[in-house]
Amino acid sequence: xxxxxxxxxxxxxxxxxxxxxxxxxxxxxxxxxxxxxxxxxxxxxxxxxxxxxxxxxxxxxxxxxxxxxxxxxxxxxxxxxxxxxxxxxxxxxxxxxxxxxxxxxxxxxxxxxxxxxxxxxxxxxxxxxxxxxxxxxxxxxxxxxxxxxxxxxxxxxxxxxxxxxxxxxxxxxxxxxxxxxxxxxxxxxxxxxxxxxxxxxxxxxxxxxxxxxxxxxxxxxxxxxxxxxxxxxxxxxxxxxxxxxxxxxxxxxxxxxxxxxxxxxxxxxxxxxxxxxxxxxxxxxxxxxxxxxxxxxxxxxxxxxxxxxxxxxxxxxxxxxxxxxxxxxxxxxxxxxxxxxxxxx
Amino acid sequence: xxxxxxxxxxxxxxxxxxxxxxxxxxxxxxxxxxxxxxxxxxxxxxxxxxxxxxxxxxxxxxxxxxxxxxxxxxxxxxxxxxxxxxxxxxxxxxxxxxxxxxxxxxxxxxxxxxxxxxxxxxxxxxxxxxxxxxxxxxxxxxxxxxxxxxxxxxxxxxxxxxxxxxxxxxxxxxxxxxxxxxxxxxxxxxxxxxxxxxxxxxxxxxxxxxxxxxxxxxxxxxxxxxxxxxxxxxxxxxxxxxxxxxxxxxxxxxxxxxxxxxxxxxxxxxxxxxxxxxxxxxxxxxxxxxxxxxxxxxxxxxxxxxxxxxxxxxxxxxxxxxxxxxxxxxxxxxxxxxxxxxxxx
Numbered sequence: 108x109x110x111x112x113x114x115x116x117x118x119x120x121x122x123x124x125x126x127x128x129x130x131x132x133x134x135x136x137x138x139x140x141x142x143x144x145x146x147x148x149x150x151x152x153x154x155x156x157x158x159x160x161x162x163x164x165x166x167x168x169x170x171x172x173x174x175x176x177x178x179x180x181x182x183x184x185x186x187x188x189x190x191x192x193x194x195x196x197x198x199x200x201x202x203x204x205x206x207x208x209x210x211x212x213x214x215x216x217x218x219x220x221x222x223x224x225x226x227x228x229x230x231x232x233x234x235x236x237x238x239x240x241x242x243x244x245x246x247x248x249x250x251x252x253x254x255x256x257x258x259x260x261x262x263x264x265x266x267x268x269x270x271x272x273x274x275x276x277x278x279x280x281x282x283x284x285x286x287x288x289x290x291x292x293x294x295x296x297x298x299x300x301x302x303x304x305x306x307x308x309x310x311x312x313x314x315x316x317x318x319x320x321x322x323x324x325x326x327x328x329x330x331x332x333x334x335x336x337x338x339x340x341x342x343x344x345x346x347x348x349x350x351x352x353x354x355x356x357x358x359x360x361x362x363x364x365x366x367x368x369x370x371x372x373x374x375x376x377x378x379x380x381x382x383x384x385x386x387x388x389x390x391x392x393x394x395x396x397x398x399x400x401x402x403x404x405x406x407x408x409x410x411x412x413x414x415x416x417x418x419x420x421x422x423x424x425x426x427x428x429x430x431x432x433x434x435x436x437x438x439x440x441x442x443x444x445x446x447x448x449x450x451x452x
Numbered sequence: 453x454x455x456x457x458x459x460x461x462x463x464x465x466x467x468x469x470x471x472x473x474x475x476x477x478x479x480x481x482x483x484x485x486x487x488x489x490x491x492x493x494x495x496x497x498x499x500x501x502x503x504x505x506x507x508x509x510x511x512x513x514x515x516x517x518x519x520x521x522x523x524x525x526x527x528x529x530x531x532x533x534x535x536x537x538x539x540x541x542x543x544x545x546x547x548x549x550x551x552x553x554x555x556x557x558x559x560x561x562x563x564x565x566x567x568x569x570x571x572x573x574x575x576x577x578x579x580x581x582x583x584x585x586x587x588x589x590x591x592x593x594x595x596x597x598x599x600x601x602x603x604x605x606x607x608x609x610x611x612x613x614x615x616x617x618x619x620x621x622x623x624x625x626x627x628x629x630x631x632x633x634x635x636x637x638x639x640x641x642x643x644x645x646x647x648x649x650x651x652x653x654x655x656x657x658x659x660x661x662x663x664x665x666x667x668x669x670x671x672x673x674x675x676x677x678x679x680x681x682x683x684x685x686x687x688x689x690x691x692x693x694x695x696x697x698x699x700x701x702x703x704x705x706x707x708x709x710x711x712x713x714x715x716x717x718x719x720x721x722x723x724x725x726x727x728x729x730x731x732x733x734x735x736x737x738x739x740x741x742x743x744x745x746x747x748x749x750x751x752x753x754x755x756x757x758x759x760x761x762x763x764x765x766x767x768x769x770x771x772x773x774x775x776x777x778x779x780x781x782x783x784x785x786x787x788x789x790x791x792x793x794x795x796x797x
Contacts, residue, residue, distance in 0.1 A: 123504055143698075162724075262531075296628040332716055332719055333716075346736075351719060351722050351723045352723070353723065354716065354719055354720055354723055357716045357719070357720060360716065362712065362719055363711075363712035363714050364711075364712060364713045364716065365711050365712060365713060366708075366710050366713050367707065367708035367709060367710060367711050367713065368708055368709045368710060368711050368712065368713050368714050368715070369701045369708050369713050369714075369715045370713070370714040370717075370718050371699065371705065371708065371709065372679075372708055372716040373676055373714075373715050373718060374674075374677055374681075374696060374702070375699055375702060375728075376731075377696050377729055377731040378696045378697075378698065378699055378731040379507075379731065379734060381730075381731045381736060382729075382730070382731050383728065383729070383731075384719075384727075384728070384730075385722075385727075385728045385730040386721075386722040386724065386725060386726045386727050386728075388726060391691075391726060401729075413611070435521050
């Protein structure tokens with residue numbers, strides 16, 4: 108399915124004001140890039156789409172430099188080596204890479220990690236065994252620190268991060284309450300073993316949440332914000348921990364919402380309930396926890412205690428539409444773009 | 453100065469709506485209370501006035517039960533035993549107690565702690581060697597965790613908590629930037645050795661703060677909120693820690709301030725800069741740190757590296773006015789009411 112004579116690249120054409128649109132992207136054909144010494148030419152098999160990419164489209168200071176206008180949109184990829192100018196990699200090797208939204212890319216060999224298809228499906232390298240899975244694992248265990256019997260609530264629970272958070276919470280002996288949008292996602296969370304699954308689109312959502320957490324909330328894994336956070340905050344227990352991993356409900360805000368200004372009430376809640384709010388990006392914990400993450404999560408997948416779901420969109424040209432859907436809750440599971448053939452399937 | 457035949461008590465007469473007023477208090481004379489077995493009758497020498505008392509006047513759920521209407525306002529006290537019905541204490545013993553806003557009170561002997569006047573002035577038991585000092589010590593070291601060379605900013609820096617925070621930060625090798633209201637307080641902070649002292653009432657405060665923290669802020673010890681927090685937030689570094697100890701600028705708010713609603717921007721800052729916001733009350737850390745606190749702070753006072761200042765108001769009847777001044781920044785140093793004679797001075 109990939110043209111082997113030329114590249115397809117999706118560039119950031121303009122910065123969105125609010126919700127991103129197709130106009131913000133430019134799809135172009137280009138010659139294949141050529142690797143220099145120590146580099147490899149990679150063919151993209153899977154492109155990972157993740158909410159953080161919305162932040163990279165802005166010019167604002169964030170936790171990473173923005174994508175430059177006219178540059179390829181960045182993103183994690185699973186790729187096949189099609190030309191190698193480094194002894195460490197051979198043609199045909201499958202690697203975790205960061206080629207971005209394009210069909211081919213060149214990377215230094217030392218920046219990619221070889222994958223073993225016998226160990227796990229290669230797509231999991233950008234999913235449950237990759238950045239999203241590690242985000243769940245490290246944020247929950249390092250910041251959330253759920254104790255047996257405690258109540259863990261997670262939003263966007265049918266996403267790759269949220270679904271792992273809830274399942275790991277249960278593995279650690281906590282109660283898991285998952286919040287997602289729509290009955291299909293709720294049904295899947297119940298199938299995964301979440302103690303309670305709630306639909307945040309339900310008109311009774313606030314009351315449903317209250318009923319689901321009779322002992323309050325000890326850990327809230329925040330990756331949404333908005334009305335879910337508003338419902339959670341009053342139910343947080345003393346000493347609650349809130350790993351703040353994402354705020355997808357707010358990524359398209361161009362102005363602060365209308366008043367009143369509730370920020371001092373938020374600070375007061377933090378004070379009076381001795382709450383910990385902690386923003387994080389997974390890379391902070393790589394050194395301390397990545398190895399244990401790989402071992403533990405692989406074994407949980409192996410014994411069936413941790414399951415995952417993929418939402419695979421065919422064709423790089425469909426990446427922008429798929430990305431818009433991700434930001435509005437339309438995707439279900441880990442969102443991937445299949446850019447080229449997966450030789451292992 | 454204390455009448456030895458009857459008690460004076462200050463009761464909570466009504467709950468304030470916004471700023472507390474004299475009408476919220478009722479001063480009455482009453483017979484001396486009588487201790488039962490295991491109890492002591494205490495004569496109040498010093499009553500400690502602290503910002504947390506404003507919260508106790510509300511009916512709202514907070515970190516402690518509210519003071520009941522018609523009950524004595526609560527508060528930490530330094531007292532002398534005038535009658536003992538417990539073997540552990542004798543008449544004349546000086547104790548740390550929690551008798552509240554009254555000239556005499558009865559307490560179980562096991563609820564008070566005997567003080568050694570040879571070790572430190574007894575007033576420090578409700579100040580630098582008591583709750584405020586421990587709040588500074590535990591909040592800074594357990595949550596703030598300043599590293600040598602890092603920048604620590606503290607608001608209400610001329611208060612008993614803030615002045616200890618800044619000095620302990622310097623003892624630990626950090627830069628200390630103190631924020632206070634008015635030139636006298638700023639001058640005192642400079643005398644204490646703060647690297648920079650700023651007046652938050654200055655029209656150039658925001659620019660002054662920016663100039664004072666060329667490397668950003670690693671720890672902000674929050675006990676104020678309001679426009680000081682607004683100026684601090686954009687200057688926080690990645691991985692900054694914010695112990696949230698008080699919000700005196702907001703205690704009298706009856707409604708959330710006018711919009712826009714900046715709470716999602718606050719969450720976004722926490723996310724993008726991996727900030728830790730952590731509310732706390734000192735008692736959480738008593739078991740782990742109180743002993744080391746007593747030892748370390750005593751030695752720092754002894755060698756002159758930690759200094760403190762007391763603002764002593766004469767006479768229990770003046771407690772309400774002194775308390776109003778505390779909430780509006782009029783007090784300077786640890787605010788005490790001298791209720792009765794100090795036999796050690």
